[in-house]
Amino acid sequence: MTRLVIIGAGGHAAVLIELFRAMGGFDIVGLLAQSGPAEVLGVKLLGDESRLEALRRDGVEAAFVAVGDNAVRARLAGLLQGFAQPAAVHPAAFVAPSAVIGAGAVVMARAVLGTRARLGRFAILNTGAIAEHDVVLGEACHAAPGSVLCGHAALGARALLGAGAAVRPGVRIGADAVVALGAAVTQDVPDGARVGGVPARPLGA
Ligand SMILES: CC(C)(COP(=O)(O)OP(=O)(O)OC[C@H]1O[C@@H](n2cnc3c(N)ncnc32)[C@H](O)[C@@H]1OP(=O)(O)O)[C@@H](O)C(=O)NCCC(=O)NCCS
Missing domain, CATH: 3.40.50.20 (Rossmann fold)
Structure with a gap:
């Protein structure tokens, strides 16, 4: 143990x-x-x-x-030097054999980390979220429950992809960005931006 x-x-x-x-x-x-x-x-x-x-x-x-x-x-x-930093992968998640999971990251129940997808250190792939083939999830980002990143999409470091939001193939969401729940992200989102809606637009604009 x-x-x-x-x-x-x-x-x-x-x-x-x-x-x-x-x-x-x-x-x-x-x-x-x-x-x-x-x-x-x-x-x-x-x-x-x-x-x-x-x-x-x-x-x-x-x-x-x-x-x-x-x-x-x-x-x-940053305080964990000297400790082993396991990733947490629920037994009811699906992780493709070619996917890579960073230290301290979590893959929740019913989530899917697809072929060649990469989950950054301390990132969260939450319940039922899908990161399709070749998706890159940055350090300490969070793909919330039921969100979907289509193939080759990317979620930046510390960014939040809200529950049920979907990201078009190859689209990149910047570091520290926030995507509102239920959004459809069809174009790249700059670092730190807050977007929402279908298709996603800057919030409060
Ligand atoms: C986007 C979000 C962060 C905004 O929350 P907030 O900072 O408290 O801001 P507000 O609720 O005051 O909303 C700000 C504006 O965005 C709009 N907005 C909020 N949520 C929205 C959504 N899901 N889709 C579209 N517009 C949204 C509001 O209507 C408001 O517009 P207005 O300024 O024209 O009135 C929040 O609604 C959200 O979606 N969070 C993600 C939740 C989530 O999935 N968490 C993971 C849990 S495991």
Whole structure:
């Protein structure tokens, strides 16, 4: 059993607790967060991230950041030196043999990571999301539940593709961009832009 600490104590952390239990092979020793309930699904809150070094000295081998906010997750990921950083792949996900998954990334139940697709470090491919062949998902990005990236599309670092949104083949969404839920993205989205609608246009324009 690999001893694992999870950073986060919200809804996303609860999902990861059940996901690591479904994977098997992990002993979840506790959660770290600035605030939160004393316990989540039977896993105790041990304190905040300042406990990491003591846990490492106590023999905790692995750490996982389970925080939904992309920028916060990217920042916390920088604290994990010295720990193994496993990817979390639900047994009910489909990952193509030629796909590549970065450290600390998660593939949720019923998600599909297609042929030669690449999921960046600390990225989230959420429940039922589909990243088709040759899609590139950047570091700490999030493809929300039911979203679809068609072949050769790309989602930039820390970008959010909202629930149920779809991206045309080969279209690139920039770093830190936000795509509203239900959007149809037919052309490239610049870094940091916020778009939504069918077809997707800048929000508030
Ligand atoms: C795009 C989004 C981030 C905007 O949220 P917000 O910052 O709170 O902004 P508001 O709700 O005030 O909306 C801002 C504008 O965008 C519009 N808008 C919001 N959501 C939209 C959508 N899904 N499609 C089209 N337009 C949308 C609003 O109508 C509003 O337009 P207005 O300025 O003309 O009134 C949010 O609606 C969204 O889609 N988030 C993604 C949720 C998601 O999938 N999370 C993953 C969970 S696992």
